Amino acid sequence: MHNSWVSLKPLRDENSMYFDNGFEKYCERIVKEIGDIPSEVLEQWVYRLSDDEDVTNEFGNIDYTKIKFELQEWCTNKMLNVKPTKFGEDFFERRIKELANSNGDIKQGSYGHLKNLINHWNKKGTWKTPPIIMISECFKENEYQTPYQLVEGHNRLAWIKYFALNDSELKLAETHKVWVMKRK
Known part of the structure; x- marks a missing residue:
């Protein structure tokens, strides 16, 4: 699994179910650590599905610092x-x-x-x-x-x-x- 995929996983305080502005905090961190990934991409995909085993197996080896959307x-x-x-x-x-x-x-x-x-x-x-x-x-x-x-x-x-x-x-x-x- 690539380090950038690990970085894409939301941290505990970035969970919007428990923390106000969790998704916004997540997006800010991702811009700093990975680069500019559109929030619409993050929200529908990695933010919700990064713990899904199939998603991780399929896309977890990609270096997201070298990807653009x-x-x-x-x-x-x-x-x-x-x-x-x-x-x-x-x-x-x-x-x-x-x-x-x-x-x-x-x-x-x-x-x-x-x-x-x-x-x-x-x-x-x-x-x-x-x-x-x-x-x-x-x-x-x-x-x-x-x-x-x-x-x-x-x-x-x-x-x-x-x-x-x-x-x-x-x-x-x-x-x-x-x-x-x-x-x-």
Whole structure:
């Protein structure tokens, strides 16, 4: 495991469940120790999932001091080339089957509680929070899916795949914001 991954783990006083401004403290420390990683990337991924064994095994050997994240707009067809993590493939496929079983009605099933998110999808045809996608050829620390591997956002990727390949009342936007992870 790379030292920078260890540094990315939130410290006790950076836990927002117990301390006011915990996430803000975390972001300030990360900028000093690792470099400028967007807070939106940290919050949805490492801040929440750094203790997850699968996430650590998949991404823990990367030197994050040599990584950059860029916010980009990708077309739907390019999104279809993104592969889920190996540990997330079953979850990803289950989500797509769930959508198929409900004929793409995202108000049903395990999504029904996500009212604000669903409203955003219906209005904008895309997600609120851009997922994180790695350019796989930039990384040799593990055998990553090519050409692009999802880092975080399995639900979002499943929704894009389902709605791009199936008729539905939900119309996808032409482009979608993504956080692209690559070497500096």
